[in-house]
Amino acid sequence: MHKPTCAQARRRAPVLRPVAHAMLAATAVLSSPPAAAQAGRDAAAAAPPVSQVMSPVVITGSRVEASAFDVPYSVEGVDVGSASSGNLRVNASEVLSGVPGVVVQNRQNYAQDLQISVRGFGSRAAFGVRGVKLIADGIPATNPDGQGQAATFNLDTAERIEVLRGPFATIYGNHAGGVIQLFSRDGKGEPRLRAGLLGGRHGTLKADVGAEGEAGGIGYVLDASHFETDGERDYSAARRDQAFAKITLAPDADSKLTLLASGLRQPFTDDPLGIGWQTYRRDATAVDPVALQFRTRKRIDHLQGGATYERRFGGDRLQLTAYAGQRSVTQYQSIARNAQSSPNHPGGVVDFDRDFYGLGTRWIAERDFGSGHLTVTAGLDYDRSEDDRQGYENFVGSRLGVKGALRRNETDTVTSTDPYVQAVWRQGDWDWTAGVRRSEVKFEVDDRYVAGSNGDDSGAVTFRKTTPAVGVLWRATPLLNLYASFGTGFETPTLNELSYPANRGGFNFGLRPSQSRQAEIGVKAYVGEATRVNAALFQIRTDDEIVVAGSEGGRTYYANAGKTLRQGLEIAAESDLTRTLTARGAVTAMRAVYDEAFATNPGTGAVAIPRGRRIPGVPAITAYAELGWKPVDGIDAAVEGIHRGRAFVNDLNDEHAAPSYTLINLRLGAEQRSGPWTVTELLRLDNVFDRKHIGSVIVGDRNGRFYEPGPGRNLFGGVRVTYRY
Template identity: 25%
Template sequence: MNKKSALLFIFFIIPQTYIYAQQPDTLKGDLGEVVVTGYEGNRSVMETPGAIANVQPARITGFDEGSLLYGLNTIPGVRIEQRAPGSYRVAIRGSSLRSPFGVRNVKIYWNDIPFTEPSGSTPLNLLDVINMQEVEVIKGPAGSIYGAGNGGVLLLESRQSSENEVGAGTMFGSYGLQRYTAFAQSQFEDGNFRFNYSNQQSDGYRDQSFFNRETAELSGQFQLNDKQIIKTSFLYSDLYYGIPGPLTEEQFEQDPTKARQGNPFALGSVEANASIDQQAFLAGISHDAQISENISNLTTIYGTFSSFENPFNLDYKKDSRKSGGGRTRFYFDTDIGEVRTRFTVGGELQSANYAARNFENDSSEVGALNFDDEIQIRSSLVFLNTEIDLPNEIYFTAGLSYNRLEYNLNRLVTNLPDDNTGLAEKTFDPEIIPRVALLKKFSPALSLHGSMSYGFSPPTIEEFRTNEGSIALDLEAEQGVNYEVGARGTLIGPRITYDITTFFFKLDETIVQQPSDRNSTVIFENTGSTDQYGLEAALNWAILRNNSAFLQQLDWGVSYTFHDFEFKDYQKEGEDYSGNKLTGVAPHILVSTLNAKTQGGFYGSLAYNFTDEIPLNDANTVYSEAYHLVQTKVGFQQQILDNFSLDIFAGIDNLLDEKYSLGNDLNAFGGRYYQPAAPRNWFGGVKLNFDL
């Protein structure tokens, strides 16, 4: 047995789980106490029919506080990739791994505000971890409440407790990592507010992988009277990061630190200064009103403004973006006989206007204009949801939504051959999205649930209007139906919790990329269908709780994802790929974590991630290698004075020094599949908190 295998064997046979240094001594994780907001239920997860997970702050920041990857990748069925330090790709049940453009196919809300743009793409990289103190994950189509998105929904919340305190922190690490954070929160008679600030920068492991982001957030809550609450959220984000680009297998093996090199058809990433430079401001306000004893309303309105600049290997893109909209829902709670019932009716409206220009990239400078477009996007949905608490602790949910999406593009100028100016309009067929779910709670320690839901994902604006200039008027929405059953509960009191779900998802009209005749870019088209079978399981075991012993807390947690996804009917460029494995999806992923806390304030964490080999092209002729990723963190936390606390920590990422790609380019032109991740690297920092 070699050294690496011995370490993994020891790690597997030791019981382990997620326990966090800031947790109180009482047990957390009792599913009966976890309240989720998904599907507008605001009820215990043990009474919520659906695959849903609540991610507490300590899990999100359990390792490297500068990244979302470590916390969210512990959730079975969820995979976050990072092709560059600022470039996330989020997939729930493999939903968007085939997308070349960041986060799509997943609907995201931040502080009740629709953070996903009307086109379906989400600039998740504008948010820092400090802006996401709690995350709720809904897996599978949730269009009956939230609209487009076959993958699922992320509900992000930045607000914490309403205590009076201030804090600051700093972190340093490999490859020039520097991170500075500060916050202040205050409670007053009729409300509270919180200010969050972050500044993170690094040089990056690879050439052209620099990263610099600064965020400032101000959130508040104000009690107008006994029946009305106002919540406000303001966010400014200034993001600038490099895009090193993918490598071929030979380049990946020879020198993974290099950026993509140039050729006669495209500039190299360094020469082009391939990067994203984006500044954005978001403002939102929510009004929560108890209209009568049985009727309440929650309404949110928001607006965003951003400038977007993207020099790339093939062109230079500059956008000015404005969007806004709102979401409202009315709740009617009543008893029909002895049956508790809640009706929810609401709607969501989003509108966006882009001034989008694509230029030649003249060695990192703006070159000749290729085309200039004005784009208007309108999306809307209305929904109705019913929750019925039947006798014998049976919970029934049924929902329905009506969805519309429209693109209007006015090409003002074009210098492309065979291209014309003028209007191009695309109104997608209205989508009616149903969901039915049932849960039976057998005891406080066991509940079984099942559901059937329909979903759809229209093409994003980047797929409708490509960088090479074509407009895909024939492109239609992906459509799918999902069936799932699951069980969740506890064993040995609340010490062991488990959540297991199996599902079958059938996707039609899959959007795939095809090579373009223009400057080596890609276009998109609908083709074929996929069959997706899966099992997702999570288990947490609070092994030890003893405040009088040296080792006060020890817990074990493991999550396992099995995805058997394949093309059912898929022809491409004269080839038949039916029966092939779905590109970009690992069949097996296992994540296990061990955390402990001792007397005196010392704590430690150890995490292991196994990701199976991944098919990188539709023909299944190229696979990434499976990898074993180990991360560790130790720290010391102590109350220095009555109102002053100190937290010192250090950690190592990729402890085994694995050579792997975290964020592959699928069906890549020229065989450039690989986005190398950093080898063994370290970080360390300190946090200070002061109670006012």
């Protein structure tokens, strides 16, 4: 790591010193003295095992099953079944609020998907998810260029979600500033049917039906759902239909085959855009007039299928994955007519059809090695997407918000080829982990729109990077683990970020990937019989951070800044306070700054960004707390608290920052069983005190529409019914 100068050390000391003291204090309190360590181990051997709720089994990170307590990195397993029991099960934001280091914001705009960042990675995404790797049942929900869609996650069938932060996320390759991986349920047990109907304010309705179970050795999970809302804000209505199918079977005693298919359809989705500060203060439900003028909206059709096969060869395993799919998007934007007068302008309507597919193979071998046990995982991932992309004017004559003349016609292809190897050596009280991945990401553009002064913009660029990670874990006592890890990572520009260079047409093939170096130390501990505490201190240094550089003709273009620095502390805890009361909470404190001055808006409008400015979209403090109460079987209630610190909206930090806020939510659930029937009712009140707040920000918005208001007080309720044969 770069060694700081004396002046730099003095500047950082006020931030790092209290955090370091907190870590050391936690270690001192939770550690057993050396003389008592062996006695503690003997007692643990005789004690009953810790429940899996308190020590969830995770796969993310090691790619083999391991306890989250026994791995040298920050990873959280979220039990989706319990976390989503009092929710609509529409957005991942409903179940990830309690994960430290993660900020998941519902934009209240289904045309742009959720805004997800992990330790600051992904905070600048104006739409979708970037900088964070999304995976569902082993199949990427992130394209090879790094742009992902959390909307494809199906919470009705999810069993758990794992969130990996820190150095070992980097061995998942491009854009793995963090990894969020969903695992759906396998069909097991007696066949059963289920249905649910939930609703709330603003015309919000969620209806779903499903079937799951096992018959003749074949497990199945089937689900279909419909969601609709008129939206919290004006002009933010959306309709979404989802379907999911999973079949599991065992061809023989040593193998397992899983077949998957899913689809998402949003036939129309209004896009209210962001709003300016004065508009927000006047009316948080407002929509910018330009959205109504151009009828900004989006249509999405997404269909994919895949298969995974696992076979055991003694103690070794072979895992194979294959998937393919198709995605179509048509989006009407609010770009003014006169901005499209340049012959190089791609127009105000985005229209593409994407075909994508991929293959993955992995060999897992376990051997006794020396005085310990060695697990080695070696694999190869190949992913490819091909966009047949057109752009059109968003007007015909005086009519706005309609598809007009063709302005863009090309094929964009992105491929990634990534071999990797990872090893874990368990030696007594020590675990040594190392991994390395070699990523090669290639962008190819075949331009078929050559008209007048708009020349042929075809071209290609390939980015390559080797990303190693190492970690060590020490079992100080049976109830206390200490660990440290280090890794390097990289983020290529997304296809969207490459598409618009400054002051000319074509592609910005000069944009470079950002490269990061991450270090982490942490503590994982059990306190007493029913409390688990995790704490991690991390630092991330990044070179060539990709930032919003400016805009021209209604299009945003990007550039590489200098160095950035992220330093932070994460603490998560959960506890069974009494037989009827449970508590859990998480807090993240982070300092995210530009560590080197740079300039945006090259040319006459150049703006200098001084060193030390905060990275926009990254709150300094985030926190979550929940107190649950289950007085008797069949009744449960909880109060939730969510806090977000203020977030800057641009690199210069001179616009109004989104203010900090704290929200309180309540939920109540009841369950009755009678023979084969199970009926569950739920009631949920969000933002109890009707706190006005900004839910998410659009970093560096070219029109100053940085702010996406969050919802006011909302009441939801509904019923779910299950019938078991």
